[in-house]
Amino acid sequence: MRKKYIMALLCLTIGAGLAAGCGRAETVDDSVALVTATPSPTGTPTVTPSATPTSTPEETPTEAPKSESTLPEGQMYSYLTGEPIDTAAGSRRPIAIMINNLQPAVPQSGINQADLLYEIEVEGNITRLMAVFQDPSNIGKIGPVRSARPYFVYFAMDNEAVYSHYGWSQQAQDLITSQNMEDINGMTAGGFYRSEDRKAPHNVYVAGSSLTSDADSLGYNRAYPEGYAPNLAFNTTDTDISGEVANTVHIPFKYDDPYFVFNTEDRQYYRYEYGSEHIDQETGEQLKFKNIIVQYVSEWHLDDNVHLDMNLFTSGTGVFFTDGKAIPITWEKADQNDNTEYFDSNGNKIMLNPGKTMFEICSDKNSASWS
Template identity: 30%
Template sequence: MNSRIFIIEMFIFLFTAVFLTNCQSPPAPHTSNPSPTNQPTATQTPTETQTVPQTAVSTPAPSPTAIPAATQIILTPPPTPVPTIEGLIGPNTFPENINPLTGISMDEASLGRRPLAIKISNAPPIVRPQAGLNQADLVFEHVAEGGFTRFTAVFYTHDVERVGSIRSARLIDLEIPKMYDAAFAYSGSAGPVRLRLQDSEFYDRIISPDFAHGGFERIEIEGVAPTHTLFTNTYNLRHILGLREQDVAPNFANYMTFRDSPITQGEPATRIELWYGATNATWFYGNGRYLRWTDGETHLDANTSTQLSFKNIVVVAANHVDTDIFEDTNNNPSIEIQIWGTGPVSIFRDGQRFNGSWKRDHPNHMLTFYDSIGNPLPLSPGNTFFQIVPLGFDQLNVTP
């Protein structure tokens, strides 16, 4: 009997030991600690304006027209948050009936056609007065070479019977048509510039004798060399664009801002003078507009015999780089004016000066303007004249 009890007790003991052993968690398998993964440092993290991670910098980015829509969202920075400001038009949205280049109402038919960027001479003085500048929505003046300047005028609101005289393109004209989804008309160009224009995303919108296109005429002017007698008109240019099915509504990638009155008080500025080297421009403010003199002479529009008159004068400072392209027989280099990224700006409107920064984050963006804390600097509704100058430009003189 005792031996039977002993056997039962041993059986219970062994069963309990096995049961407790099986209830314990198995030991974790031994693995060596993995080496830390290479985490990007703070300086490696792409900023909002970077479009690709640093590991892909060596890979050429595709042109904007070849990028799928989903990728374009990555390339284009998100809209800058704008505080609610009463009376402000733009920059992230724009009323349907308002011209984004002037901030003024415009009929639907005109809004449905493409802006025209046209290259216009400003040297030698015999080419003045030019035809059509007062009818342009925007005019850009920039250094060509030798201290002389040239204009690119953008026409959207008005059709014009005569524009010119027409001159040759410069490297800056690879940028301006993209900014406003515009067509581009000019006379000719240096070989390397022509190749870049031919490879541009807006080649189908170029109209030029450079590519044996029509739409231009020589108008003989007594005492003026034939070089300075080429003219066009917006009707011819639009007819040619229509044949190509290119005279369609522009696709603006962003907008400037406009407001009837400035947001803050600026510095008094009734006289503006810029010395480019071989020519100078002077603007006097009166009756709500700036009137222009060039090289001491009243600067007129040949079509109307009226003085050049603009609501806004915008002095944009950008990096100027001499290239290995020669523009003339004097071996003057073609200048690359880098109107992309950001830089200093002075906006003159309503007899006042407002300093801030210009910004252009994407090839298809217009220039936009901000104060020192990032609030928009609105233009006065109306036409605008851009004076493009080099960084560090010290020949801007302003009189209160």
């Protein structure tokens, strides 16, 4: 599946770049923050690591595409969640926004309403989030918002999203500006503001309605391209997979130590980090997901031994979790014009269950564990 607008003359590897592009007011030595704020979580469940399934489980057969005719008039299946949604909202391209995930920035606001959530390491072993909203217009407060990194841009492109951020690293700036990408930079957009209850750089927020109005004022086309084929595929209804038991899933990030616990009642994975529930400040609700995709990528440090580079234009391995089970997967992205696609061990595109999905993009030098 190809993108409708082509990005040419890019290198096959991308780098995190320098953080100077965020502006002096946004500069923060994240490597120092790691040394001074390394958490000591408590209460983490004990699990028996099982990074690689001991046998190849039988895969659930790939379902045929859903028929829109099964839905009431005026509804469609969301390209992001596979759930019914009003056609007016589901036909609009989503907005992806960078979210601060340092310990002083939690709990965050608005992210429990994201349809997709990505977590990737940046400098000093810390992670940053990218929340993807099909329609953020009714969300009153989103943030704290942080600066762009180039590899997040490519995952935003996987979903045809307008990309929003507050500042950027030098390489992210070069990528976005040279390709004339549709982005919303909070340092120049009018709707972003600083709250008084937190210190900079952990206090930049925006209302969802401001994001949509900024996209409109910048002249961005919010409609999906004609003939758009969604990046993700979904079952029509909740469908079990045949895999290893995965009631607790640990993600190999050192700083926030994220993990998920499967709830058998609502069949959702509840997220934890920093040793406690990962909640949304505005609602008090814990983040939960129907699907988790762990994607292993080759990454390395640049010459400054701080910023990261990673290869996304290749193929690799990963793990897919849903309904308390895990199966091994592979992923492919041929080049910058391609979308990241995920396949089971039989070579079929994996079918996600309807609901929210968490993407954990991890170094291939480490492994998730589950039990």
